[in-house]
Amino acid sequence: MSIVVTGATGHLGRHVVEQLLQQVPADQVTAVVRTPEKAADLAERGVRLAVADYNAPETFDGLFAAGDKVLLISGSEVGNDRVGQHKAVIDAAKAAGVALLAYTSAPGSLTAALADDHRGTEAALLESGLPYTLLRNGWYHENYTENLAPVLEHGAVTHAAGTGRVSSASRADYAAAAVAVLTGEGHENQTYELGGDTAWSFAEYAAELSRQTGREIAEHPVSVEAFTGILAGAGLPEPLAAVLAGVDASVAKGELVVDSGDLSRLAGRPTTPVSEAIAAALKG
Numbered sequence: 001m002s003i004v005v006t007g008a009t010g011h012l013g014r015h016v017v018e019q020l021l022q023q024v025p026a027d028q029v030t031a032v033v034r035t036p037e038k039a040a041d042l043a044e045r046g047v048r049l050a051v052a053d054y055n056a057p058e059t060f061d062g063l064f065a066a067g068d069k070v071l072l073i074s075g076s077e078v079g080n081d082r083v084g085q086h087k088a089v090i091d092a093a094k095a096a097g098v099a100l101l102a103y104t105s106a107p108g109s110l111t112a113a114l115a116d117d118h119r120g121t122e123a124a125l126l127e128s129g130l131p132y133t134l135l136r137n138g139w140y141h142e143n144y145t146e147n148l149a150p151v152l153e154h155g156a157v158t159h160a161a162g163t164g165r166v167s168s169a170s171r172a173d174y175a176a177a178a179v180a181v182l183t184g185e186g187h188e189n190q191t192y193e194l195g196g197d198t199a200w201s202f203a204e205y206a207a208e209l210s211r212q213t214g215r216e217i218a219e220h221p222v223s224v225e226a227f228t229g230i231l232a233g234a235g236l237p238e239p240l241a242a243v244l245a246g247v248d249a250s251v252a253k254g255e256l257v258v259d260s261g262d263l264s265r266l267a268g269r270p271t272t273p274v275s276e277a278i279a280a281a282l283k284g
Contacts, residue, residue, distance in 0.1 A: 001099070002048065003182050004030040004064060006089060007073035009038040011142070012104065015175035016071060016182075017042060023183050032063065055080075057088035064096035069182050072103045074118065083120035090121075094128045100188060101125065102133040102181050104174070107193055107258050112250040114243050131188040133181050138195035138258045139168040139247075141277035144205065148281050150234065152213065156220040157206040160227035161251035164202075167195030167258040169271040176267035195258025196271040208275050212282060224249045 003020060007013040008031035020029050026046030033039045034053050043049050052059035054075050064070060070093050075085045086103070093101050103125055106118040118136075125132050151157055177194055181187045200208075206219040222230070224245045231241035250256060264271050 001067040001069070002028055002030045002065065004032060004050070004068050004070045004098075005073070006032040006052075006054075006071065007075070008042070009033050009035070010073060010076065012171050012175060013073050015172050016073075016178050017047065019172075019175050019179045020182065021045065021047070023179065030068075054085035054088060057091070060088055060092035062096075064093050064098050066097040066099075068093075068096065068098045069100045070098050070102065071178055071182055072101060074104050074121070082117040083124065086117075086121040087124045090124055090128050090130065094130055099131060100133060100182075101128075101130045102135055102178060102187070104178070105134050105136045107136050107138050107195065107256065108191075109193075109255045109258070110247075110250055111253075111255060112243070112246040114247055133187045133189075134191040135174070135178055135181065136191065136193050136258075137174050138193075138263075139166050139256050140174070141168045141170050141196075141272065141274050143168070145274075145277045145281035148209075148278075151209065151217065152215075155216060156218040157202055157209065158220040158222060158227065158230060159202045159251075160222055160224045160245055160248035161202055162221060164248075164251035164254055164256070165199035166201075166251055166256045167197075167199040168256075168274060169194070169196035169263055170277055173263060173267055173271045176269075177263055180266040180268065192262040192266060193258050193260040194263040194266075195256075195260070196274070197261075197264055198271075198273060199257045199259075200274055205274065208278055212275070212278055 005016050008017050030048040031042050032050045032052050050063050072089050075082045106115045203219045206217045209217040228241045228245040232238050
């Protein structure tokens with residue numbers, strides 16, 4: 001039996017593998033990667049590597065074994081056939097008879113276009129008959145804190161979320177929840193709504209940035225259309241800009257407030273405050 005993590009060298013996958021290695025022997029962990037060179041350090045520590053690509057379904061043939069627990073980390077190529085990519089993994093997992101397939105989805109409350117691929121994948125997973133766990137991950141702190149350069153340059157947090165709030169948490173927090181499911185018992189056919197313990201508004205985010213930088217960082221709310229244009233003007237492809245602006249529209253409607261408490265319960269600790277993520281980003 002192996003614990004298999006797809007997308008293992010991605011931002012979230014790295015955290016999951018690192019936390020798994022604190023709990024189980026390395027030879028019980030299989031990291032699925034597209035580029036093995038990126039996982040050379042994991043292989044040196046005894047992690048098994050498997051090379052496969054969501055865009056090449058045949059690369060998953062024979063990758064899983066009966067009894068494996070699998071974490072399917074959603075593909076990052078928004079706009080591609082992500083449901084088809086994920087279904088390739090689900091089909092291979094079903095053929096092998098895995099014990100559990102956990103999937104990193106989106107909050108059940110999210111109606112933005114970004115959620116469509118996740119709903120399609122959830123439907124395919126339920127249809128497969130596999131024992132599943134839906135890890136409906138809320139927004140990541142890092143979605144904001146990894147892009148502080150333009151905020152600091154312009155002295156403004158520009159957004160289209162109105163007075164909406166976000167229950168974000170760190171990638172390490174979401175990884176801890178996934179590890180709890182992969183190493184624990186009784187998570188079959190469960191759905192977890194995951195979000196940070198404390199929701200914040202963009203006005204509060206700008207105020208926290210101001211406090212930590214000692215500079216006046218303004219809050220700059222704009223319309224969804226204007227925000228789409230700003231993101232596209234910054235170099236994002238138009239479809240992706242529209243998807244991200246659509247998330248802000250969902251925030252304005254309260255769809256990214258997740259107050260289930262599932263994340264801190266699974267992680268076994270409080271979630272990371274956004275102020276800590278800001279401090280880490282400013283140091284970095």
